Every structure is written in structure tokens, then in C-alpha cells.
Amino acid sequence: MSGQADEIDSSVSDSATQDAPETGRGGTRATSAGTDGDVTPPKEDTPVSPPGVQDGPALSMHDTTERERIDGLIAQLRADLPGENRATVEKYVRQRVSEVGLGVGEDEIARIVDDLAVD
DSSP states (O other): OOOOTTOOOTTSOOGGGSOOOOEETTEEEOOSTTSTTOEEOOOTTOOOOOTTOOOSOOSOOSOOOHHHHHHHHHHHHHHHOTTOOHHHHHHHHHHHHHHHTOOOOHHHHHHHHHHHOOO
16 A cells, blocks of 8 residues: 555455345346356346336335324434424425425424424
């Protein structure tokens, strides 16, 4: 090592660069001797969805009420903003309500801010 800032220290083990069997996109890494790590392509009968089609499990499998979504948002904000002042909490409450697309009125926003702010 010459001490240059952009020089890579090859003595450091990096698990991301280690050789190991792995599953890749559309195939698996071969592990048998003599394959030189070539990737095995998927079988002909492997179903492949067209772009933009989700035919597998969705993250949201159950319908939620507006109240449940608001409660979930409050729980996330409580975890993200511990000990924050009123102005910061209000900024993020409004931002997140807008991002999620909840129909929350000014009274509800004020109640959420009162609940979360540390003033």
C-alpha cells in the first residue's frame, strides 16, 4: 500500500467479493467442478411475467381502512421523529400525508402533530 486515498486494500476480506454459490436473476451460479462459475440459464418451462405485470404475491394482501393507514403513518413518524419539535414534526406529517395520499384534514394533522411533537 502506498498510502494513496483511492487505493484498494486487498488484504481486507469483503464478503460481497467472495466466491460462493448464489442465485442470480434468471439462473443459478454453477457449483460443480469444471464449470468456471458459468451461470446456468433458466429452464425453458420457467414462467416469466411480461414487464409491468405482477402475478406473484403483493405486499399488501388485505384492504386497510383510512384509519388503519393513518395509524400506521403515525407509528412510522413516531419511530422516525423521536424528540423533534413541533415545526419539524408538522413539516414531515404534511409531507408524508401528501405522499401516501391520505384524506387528512387540518384538525387531524394538528392532533397528530400534538401527539408527536416534544414542545
